[in-house]
Amino acid sequence: MTGEKATMDAPQIYVERTLAIVKPDAIHKSEEIEDIILRSGFAILQKRRVHLTPEQASDFYAEHYGKMFFPSLVAYMSSGPVLALVIARDQAISYWRELIGPTNAVKARQTHPDCLRAVYGTDDQRNALHGSDSFSSSEKEIRFFFPDSVIEPVPVGQAAKDYLAKAVNPSLLKGLTELCKQKPIDPVIWLADWLLENNPNKPKVRQIVVQEPN
Incomplete structure (x- = not known):
């Protein structure tokens, strides 16, 4: 995995961190998406632009190994650069999931037309953005992209x-x-x-x- 990493100290007011990924199909809109993230009350603590190899994409999505869509998912996620961001705010995990919307971008345009996947996604797989679904997932996924990151335990909320x-x-x-x-x-x-x-x-x-x- 290649790329540069930028870090900044996290203010004490933030009680949750989560991983957001701008996927290959939306990478050309990454600056616009970052602006939306900031305007939605998040702080961007770390960010890294990388081009995953197929092996790295397989490792990241290992929980889906064996499913029919796994090979195409790996091919898609390794088809171009992605932007990984550690973002933080109160209830960051659930709020970011709500902001990006349903997994299928086509259905999202019908049920949640204002969500980010409806705006930037293409279909059920090329859905523009990723968000960790739990505190344990966010901890694991943050360490995948930022191995040296220190994730403080959070005794409230989703954690x-x-x-x-x-x-x-x-x-x-x-x-x-x-x-x-x-x-x-x-x-x-x-x-x-x-x-x-x-x-x-x-x-x-x-x-x-x-x-x-x-």
Whole structure:
């Protein structure tokens, strides 16, 4: 991957960062799109113009590997330069997704005519722009284009929802289900003990057998 990288310090008021990509079919409109991004309340923290190789495009879209559209997606994303931007503002992930609109640019022109994909996109694949769909995706995708980027954990908004869904809710749901079955006198203490005992991240300690000397 080749290209130049520009960085600037992020103001403390921003609570989310996300990755935006101006794709090959819209790269000639990149300055215009950057202006829209800024006027929509985002700060552009980093940007990099690159021409992805097919291998790099495959890595970036690895989650779609095996799907019928994967080869044409890789060919499209490696057909010309793209502009990758780290943008930030309050609720950046959801706001940027709303701003770019539905994935299919043709349908977007019917249902969301003012969204960016409706304005700059061509069809369901050449849809002009990309936006990360979650905090975990944005973290991974930002590091793909900006390996040295430091992404501070965000304990609010989408980041908190993603963290709870992945790390807390599965264990908590099991504990609450068992709590309803047992109906203990002190449910809070019982649940606390159950969580301590059934913590999936709790290290397993092997029992050490000590032999007494003869």
